[in-house]
Each structure stands twice: as structure tokens, then as C-alpha cells.
Amino acid sequence: MATRAKERAVASGWANWSGSVVATEADIRRPRDEEELARIVAQATTVRATGAGHSFMPLCASDDVIVSLADMQGSMTVAADRGTVRVPAGWSLKYLTAALWDEGLALANQGDVNPQSLAGSMATGTHGTGRDLGSLSTFARGFRLVLADGRIMWCDDTENADLYQAQRLSLGLFGIATEIEVAVVPAFHLVERIEKKPWAEVRESFDALVDTHAHVEFWFFPHADQVILKTLDHTDACDPPPSSTDMEETAFRRFLNVGHLAPFMVPTLQRLMMRTPMKGRRRGPAHSIFPSDRTLRFEEMEYEMPRAVGLDTLHEVIERIRRRRLPVSFPFEFRVVAEDDIWMSPMNAGPVASISMHQYNRMPWRGLFADAEAVFRAHGGRPHWAKRHTLKREDVDMLYPKAEQYRAVRRSVDPEGRFLNDHLGALFA
Incomplete structure (x- = not known):
């Protein structure tokens, strides 16, 4: 009964992509032009804008007005x-x-x-x-x-x-x-290469890989000893690839569903899955190679670590999961991102190693994420704002020197807090 009620709420209201953030009372508006949007905003008590709902935190949640700009197409x-x-x-x-x-x-x-x-x-x-x-x-x-x-x-x-x-x-x-x-x-073209590599080898050679390739990342199932390494490099002009995804998901879906029913089997399932061949290559226009289809729903936490401690932090989290045989069913994703100068960017203190932790959305995730978050925070990490985290206002102030300047600008353009919701108000009111 409870499950059916939740499904009705999601269908009649607004929900994020994973289904974990639901706004059942929101008034969903889809203005057709800027004039209509301005009128909606000026008349609302509170209003939040939403895109595709890919934020796992309740950034767009509201019991008042939620605005989608999907009908305001315009031109370039x-x-x-x-x-x-x-x-x-x-x-x-x-x-x-x-x-x-x-x-x-x-x-x-x-x-x-x-x-x-x-x-x-x-x-x-x-x-x-x-x-x-x-x-x-x-x-x-x-x-x-x-x-x-x-x-x-x-x-x-x-x-x-x-x-x-x-x-x-x-x-x-x-x-x-x-x-x-x-x-x-x-415009440019890319060639994508995917292969399995031993974790120990990738850990040792990762900095060299980053220096060699335009883009490099890997996925790491915590109970296996190999990682899935992906590199992207510029290449000659070529046609779009026949596939719109880097990896086929059918077998993985079966593993996830078995792990959902029998969580104790997750470590064994991951080791079995990583025995299967995984090697691929695609070429094509950059915008057709960067993204891939992702149809499996999950919850996600992502921390941006100082790059110098990224690999060691990942190793520590993986070892904690292995020792306790925790059923973390999705792989970790490891990437690098350059430094920037943006006030509230997790990358504004230097280049980062980005560690994304995922869990199948049909399985418990809060306790798993909380345990890993403690490790990320202890090593100087800062969370991706749209991914799961538990920052409080005092944490924001400690991590971001310009937080109060950011709030001051917010107050100057929105003194009544029209663009705040409960989550953002606790951090930035």
C-alpha cells in the first residue's frame, strides 16, 4: 500500500531522476516566454526552477511553485x-x-x-x-x-x-x-577506449595516464580487484558511433536485481562480473562520445578531494567496504577536474580528484554514504552540491571563505528569500 501511494505521488507531482526527492504539493509551471516567467516569479511566495531533475539533493524541492523552462526554447x-x-x-x-x-x-x-x-x-x-x-x-x-x-x-x-x-x-x-x-x-572528434586493468596498476600509473590522455577516468567495483579504465583522446574526423553508450547494461541490471534480493551476494557477484570481457572502442563527434545512456537508477554522493590525496582516499573507503562486506552494488567513479576561481565551487582551492559513490536506488544507501562521507571529510573533501551530502551551515562557512559574501549577494537581489527552500535556507539564508 505504501509503495503504491508513493508511486501515485510521484506521478501527480514532481520527483527527481532517482525518485528520492518528491514534491507532492508543488504547483508545476511551464512558462512559454520570459514575460510569463517573470510574472510567475513575481507572484509566487517561493519558487524553484528545475531542469531534468538530476540533483540528488533537494535543490528543486518546493511546496509552492516549481518552474520548468522546457517550453522556452528560443534560439542560439x-x-x-x-x-x-x-x-x-x-x-x-x-x-x-x-x-x-x-x-x-x-x-x-x-x-x-x-x-x-x-x-x-x-x-x-x-x-x-x-x-x-x-x-x-x-x-x-x-x-x-x-x-x-x-x-x-x-x-x-x-x-x-x-x-x-x-x-x-x-x-x-x-x-x-x-x-x-x-x-x-x-568542433572536434574523440576516440574512446575502455579496458579492464588491475587496481594496483592503475593506482600506480594514474598520474601518468592523466598526463598522457585528454580525458581519463575509471570505475571501481569495491569488491573486485580490477577497474574499468576509460580514456578519451582527440582524433581525426569520423562518423557518429553506432552505439550511444560506452557499456551495455543488461548483464549489470541482472546482477543488481539479484543483489537487491540477496545483498550478501554483492561481493561475489562483483567478482564474477569483472571476469567477463570488457574492452571497447568508439569514435565520433565529441558530443556523441562524451555522454552515454544511463538507464539504471541510483543514488549518488560525490566528493571533490584535493588531487594529491584522491587515490589514497579512495583506497581507504574501498578497504572499509571490503572489511565489512558492505553491499555497495555500483562502482565508484574516479575523475580529475582543474582548479577554478568560482566562489562556491569545490574546485576553487586547487585541482581535485572527484570520487563518486553510487548505490542502486532499490537498496539502502544512507548509512553507506554516511560512513564514506566521514572519510572524505577527514581528508579535506568538499561535496558536489547536487550529490548527497550532510553539510551544515557551519561546514559551509569553514569550507568556503566567500560563503558570507555569497549570502550577501543573495540577500541583495532576493531579500524576501523567494528562491529559498528548506534545504537551501538552512545553508544560505
Whole structure:
């Protein structure tokens, strides 16, 4: 009965991608233009904007108004120097990168999925992997915002500069972006290679791999001794790949469902799965190689570690899981991200090693994440804002020297807290 009730709530209200954040009482609005959006915002008591719902934290949750920009399509304008474009903020990364490709342009980097909206990706610091490449937030050059009182304002590094600096990773606290100016590069092609490697070997050679390849990451099932290594490098022009994913999920789905029914089998299942052949190669336009289809639902926690301690931190967490035979069913994902200068970015203190911990959404995750989070925090990690974490206001102040300046900008443009919800109000009111 409880399960059916939850399913009805999700169907009639709003829920995030994993189904763990549900807003049953929200008034969902889909404005068709900026004027309608401004009217909705000005008339609301509180309002949150949502994209594809890929945040695991309750960033978009609201019992009042939730706004989707999916119906505000608009068009793209390419700058004369072809170094930037202005695009509707609600465009998905998939739609945006296809439109850029038609113009002979591309984003310099992407993450491994692309349904998210551009605005949502920048607002949360979404990133890919690459020694010299920052998060998508670092690509922002200006924003057109609907403010809390319905006014329209542009901000960039010279006009309303403090608002721009805060808005670069905004968590949706300063206004609703309707247009974003984005830095772009000439279109390019990538070759992707995937293979299994012993964990000990990858741990020893990872820094060299990062220096050798444009993009490198690996997935690590905590109860196995091999990792799945993925590299991306620039290549000659070629046709799109026949497959839209880096790895086929059918067998993995079976393992997950068995592990859900019998959690004690998870360690054995992972070792069996890693005995199967895993080697692949794809080539194609960058925007068709960076992302992959991800149909299996999960919960996720991600911590950005100082890069120098990333591998050791991962090793410590893995060893804790193994000693206690904990049923962590998904692999860890390990990437690197360049330093930036964004006020509330986890990368603003130096380059990071990004450690993503996942759990099948049909299995318990809170206790597992809490145990790992203690290790991440002890080694100086800071969480991805959209992934599961337990930061309190005092933690934010300790980790981010500009936190109070960030709050001051928020208060100046939204004194009544129209863009706050319970979660964000506890951190940034």
C-alpha cells in the first residue's frame, strides 16, 4: 500500500531522476516566454526552477511553485569571433551540443550524461574529467536573469560583477536564468577506449595516464580487484558511433536485481562480473562520445578531494567496504577536474580528484554514504552540491571563505528569500 501511494505521488507531482526527492504539493509551471516567467516569479511566495531533475539533493524541492523552462526554447546566437554563444538557459546539454555541432562548435568538455539543462549543470558545478578542464560553470561568460521581483537583469564580469561571480555556481539562489553566454571551441572528434586493468596498476600509473590522455577516468567495483579504465583522446574526423553508450547494461541490471534480493551476494557477484570481457572502442563527434545512456537508477554522493590525496582516499573507503562486506552494488567513479576561481565551487582551492559513490536506488544507501562521507571529510573533501551530502551551515562557512559574501549577494537581489527552500535556507539564508 505504501509503495503504491508513493508511486501515485510521484506521478501527480514532481520527483527527481532517482525518485528520492518528491514534491507532492508543488504547483508545476511551464512558462512559454520570459514575460510569463517573470510574472510567475513575481507572484509566487517561493519558487524553484528545475531542469531534468538530476540533483540528488533537494535543490528543486518546493511546496509552492516549481518552474520548468522546457517550453522556452528560443534560439542560439553565435558571437562574431565564434568564441562564445548565447543560448536559452533551459536547453538540455543534448540539444545544445547538437546545435553547436551544426555550427562547427562544441563545448570543451562534458560529463558522462547529457539530459541535464545547461542552467542546472552550471548552477551545480557539473563536470567531466580532464587535467586542464574545469566544470561547466567555468564556461559561463554572462547570464540574463529573472530576479525575485520579476525584473530582468544581465550580469557578467563587468556588469553587475558580484552577481555574476555568485551566479556562476548559483544553486538557483539569485534568479532564474533565461539566457546564458557560454564559451565554446571549434568542433572536434574523440576516440574512446575502455579496458579492464588491475587496481594496483592503475593506482600506480594514474598520474601518468592523466598526463598522457585528454580525458581519463575509471570505475571501481569495491569488491573486485580490477577497474574499468576509460580514456578519451582527440582524433581525426569520423562518423557518429553506432552505439550511444560506452557499456551495455543488461548483464549489470541482472546482477543488481539479484543483489537487491540477496545483498550478501554483492561481493561475489562483483567478482564474477569483472571476469567477463570488457574492452571497447568508439569514435565520433565529441558530443556523441562524451555522454552515454544511463538507464539504471541510483543514488549518488560525490566528493571533490584535493588531487594529491584522491587515490589514497579512495583506497581507504574501498578497504572499509571490503572489511565489512558492505553491499555497495555500483562502482565508484574516479575523475580529475582543474582548479577554478568560482566562489562556491569545490574546485576553487586547487585541482581535485572527484570520487563518486553510487548505490542502486532499490537498496539502502544512507548509512553507506554516511560512513564514506566521514572519510572524505577527514581528508579535506568538499561535496558536489547536487550529490548527497550532510553539510551544515557551519561546514559551509569553514569550507568556503566567500560563503558570507555569497549570502550577501543573495540577500541583495532576493531579500524576501523567494528562491529559498528548506534545504537551501538552512545553508544560505
